[in-house]
Amino acid sequence: MSSVHSTIRYYVTVKGKEHVVDITEHDDRLEVRLDDRPVEADLTLLHDSSLHSLLLDGHSREMILDRESDRVFVSLDGERIEARVQDDVSRALEAFHGPSHAGPSDVTAPMPGVVVDIPVNVGDEIEAGKPVIVVEAMKMQNELASEADGIVAEIRVAPGDTVVGGDVLVVLREKGSS
Numbered sequence: 001m002s003s004v005h006s007t008i009r010y011y012v013t014v015k016g017k018e019h020v021v022d023i024t025e026h027d028d029r030l031e032v033r034l035d036d037r038p039v040e041a042d043l044t045l046l047h048d049s050s051l052h053s054l055l056l057d058g059h060s061r062e063m064i065l066d067r068e069s070d071r072v073f074v075s076l077d078g079e080r081i082e083a084r085v086q087d088d089v090s091r092a093l094e095a096f097h098g099p100s101h102a103g104p105s106d107v108t109a110p111m112p113g114v115v116v117d118i119p120v121n122v123g124d125e126i127e128a129g130k131p132v133i134v135v136e137a138m139k140m141q142n143e144l145a146s147e148a149d150g151i152v153a154e155i156r157v158a159p160g161d162t163v164v165g166g167d168v169l170v171v172l173r174e175k176g177s178s
Helices: 088-097
Strands: 005-015 015-026 031-036 037-039 041-045 051-054 060-068 072-075 077-087 113-117 131-137 140-145 150-155 168-173
Touching: 031 041, 041 140, 077 088, 131 168
Parallel strands: none
Antiparallel strands: 005 015, 005 077, 015 031, 031 037, 041 051, 051 060, 060 072, 072 077, 113 131, 131 140, 150 168
């Protein structure tokens, strides 16, 4: 019998319609529910950071995932679909503070995981949407990107470090500020 480790809820908006996706991690598998309906799903990273194999309700498909802030672009069967993805924390913060400002903000862990890669260094100038850290969570690698142009001011973790949701991983500052 497997034990439950955690459940993460995502709010995914596609073409103006919001869907609720719950992903529950068990010892031996992931359980996915879409709008409270069980879905048989498995997502595997293939050759690079954006090509994935998706097994959905017994049908296997290749798709490309690109992420820019809270927007995810999915290329599937020749169609490019834009989705807005939020977790409970980002949704609550937006409700409290309003939509994010235009300047850079710190990159935080959206959920518990392990740091896999840090493709930037302190002092690097980065553009909005550029990945600054890769965290593995729930058997998937997640590229966390800068929401705006900026400069990497501080890196607070190293590959192999375990993080919890909300931990500040990379501190960013505006270009031209000291």
